[in-house]
Amino acid sequence: MTTTISREKWGSRFGYLMATIGAMVGAGNIWRLPYVTGENGGGAFLIAYFVLLYLIAVPGLMGETSLGRYTRQGLLGTFRKVYGNNKFVGLGLVILIFNIVLMSYYSSIVGWSIYYAYHAVIGSFTQTQFDTAALWQAFSSNTALSVGMHTVAMLTVTGILLMGIKGGIERMAKWMMPILTVSLIAIAIRGVTLPGAMAGLEFAFSPNWEYLARGETWLAALGQALFSTGLGWGIALTYGSYLGRNDDIPLGGGVFTAIGNTSFGLLAIFAVFPIVFAFGISPTSGAELAFVALASAFGNMTGGYVWALLFFIGFFFANMTTAIAITEVGVTTYKEERDTSRSKAVLTICGIIWLLGIPSAMNSSILGYLDFVVGNWGLPLATLIIMFTIGWKFDANRLRILSLNRGADLYVPKFWESIIRFEIPTIMLFIMAYFLYSNLTATPWKTVSGLAILTLTVPLCMWIMSRRQASAHPATNVGGQSS
Template sequence: MVGAGNIWRMPYVTGDNGGGAFLLAYFILLYLIAVPGLMAETALGRYSQQGLIGTFRMIFGKSRLVGLGLTVPIIIIVLMSYYAPVVGWSLYYTIEAVLGSLTGSNVDPGAIWSDFSGNPWLQIGMHTLTMTIVAGILLLGIRGGIERMTKWMMPFLLVSLIAIAIRGVTLPGAMAGLEFSFNPDWDYLTRGSTWLAALGQALFSTGLGWGIALTMGSYLGRNDDIPLGSGIFTAVGNTSFGLLAIFAVFPLVFAFGISPSSGSQLAFVALTSAFTKMLGGYFWAVLFFVSFFFANLTSAIGISEVGITTYGEESGVTRTKAVLTICAVIWLLGIPSAADSSVLGYLDFLIGNWGLPLATLMIILAAGWVFGARRLRLLSVNRGANMHVPRFWEWVVRFEIPVVVCLIFIAFFADSFSSAPLKTVISIGALAGLVGICLLLTSSTGETPLSRLRDCRKNKELS
């Protein structure tokens, strides 16, 4: 699922967390946690043949702990609420690229971003248009066509990133960007914030803990290869685009004197700077941003599907009502992020650094300890696999992933609380409150508020 997480988020998080040191932590956690965890989440979905709450109900039975399955889609809906404005950014830049506004000798990429980001109504408009497109695709059933088109667009996105990277490294001062990216500042590796940011990016890039792997896993055939297809290939494919984005962005950042820690706009400003210096800049700008937008759009559809599937399965409403309701909620929640980038930044801090690791921890603990890692490996992970996962994987899922995630949480809490105590307490309190509310709203028989409403509606129809 290549999208903004790889091309927008990875460069700016790398820039905020020490460059090469962050990448080293990222790769360690990618293969220690994300790859084996992605196998577990996908295999759990294939075994259960259900969505998130249905899978948790299968695991926990008649218990309030089924409410943990309600927590994950809520986290993902909040994530989508600030991801949608970023997709809107790519839509705006696609339109500007087609109009020729991103190329030419007098173009100022920084001014283009400032004009756009300084206009909240324009950003809300792009966010609204994005969610209208997402809802339309899901309602009209043309998702398959969009995904096929995106598969055709991926090679163009790859080619355009390679072209930008080649042009970037030939600019004066560009080598400093590569040095920043691949020469670690070891001091950053002693900081809990670096490791939690790396964990968040590993989860953001691969989709582990989002419920997408579990939901899509429920549609897999009995003999589909999970270790290679849903584990290693997914991680390597997504990470390759993230690394290529770093190769493209940071030489430009240093060549044009942009601060590597300038935040969420980093990739948009840096990449746009390249087109003004490239032969055939208009062609490359259109090729890149059109491909980038379709990649983001496909990711947005997949993320939205988690909430839509969960709501539809639990409430029993029609597909149309589920799509309209969830997309409307995402749109409404996304307005503050679209209007104010500081809100988007805080939500990315909350969800990317705390929410996704928490969701991952809940899914992995359910899979490894309650369902059973050995049972999952024998009945689902290795079924149809060309490369069988050894018993060591069971230890990784049961012990390594939970322990590493908890240690990173503790280290980050220590760093974050000392520098921003109020922000840290609010973030932890918000997520703890969410988990508590979901558990309280779930009955002792494992019924959620949505499923109880569905049952009441059925009883009224029968009477």
């Protein structure tokens, strides 16, 4: 039988599903997907996106979640169980480091959303002649304020994680995700009833079929399908490790998580673009869309206070549930590796992230650089490692039989194995090669330095873990068998 350690479990199915979907729905769904859709052929992009979502994200999430549920351990414990007591546990450390680096700058984005939620509460956007561009400029150039908001963000994450899986993450997600849903629906209804709003929906949905023949459309769809679902970052694995042995994975952890996550993107299209077009704002993405364009549009709408409040509180919730999930990967792993209390693990990991996040909070160029390195190579490499581990080392066939189809609401057939073994790893290698090719001439310094860091990280982590394994774990389990 599989040897597992005693650990906390999700309190309810609804709580697990909300926590998982909250982990995946972040800033990208709201400020990126609508624009990427409109820019890449509208309906044609969405078709490419759906195909890739069902072919890659759904099966990938099923695999990652079922591996976590099988081992019932965090990242390093899982890798130790699969690879044995050797240097390859360092591959888990690589993923953990990418997570911590990702969270170090994502915390700044959470800080931005807290700051704008505060301004929405005090009604700044509805003041006469309020200049949202000036507010964003003043905020982003104020180092102390940026570091302060990063600190507030990390304190909030710490507070929630201290309450545990059930009492913290699950309880918050059960409130935050329904509120986010209702907020976006309310804004969407208001948005589509504005004069000129239909042009926004036309921009987003009008299909330009020739885009389906373009490689760029498929690459954009691939990037969105992979990165917005958080596949391979260790989040699904960590959350899956808190599932019961007979809980369903394929329908909840796979289909609902991937499709539900994209459903929020669709909701964001309805909420954002009608307003953007109704107010004659040029469609864009990222911070400028949320904090300048939309904030300005809310100020000019009837009942703007309510719409701004709903949007920015919802945006904060989307970011916060993602931040909690990214941080939990480190907390779970640290707690198990150090055999310490959850409180100590939370304080240590959050403290490390807070310290590492200060440079990104002080300088947006650092944030941009880290996002470039982690987004272009770090996360695809993490996904590649996890899929290789599931498909080849653990054996996708054995995992499907033992864990994935156990208690399943949906039977997963054999072809799932070839997706995990061949399709996703090939796509990941292709993505990394493409990013290298496309960035090398445009940003050679960033590209070479980023690659150098990554190239060094893998052997360094393997070396660290081989030294640690020898002293700390004299015996371990490989696939449930003692070795």
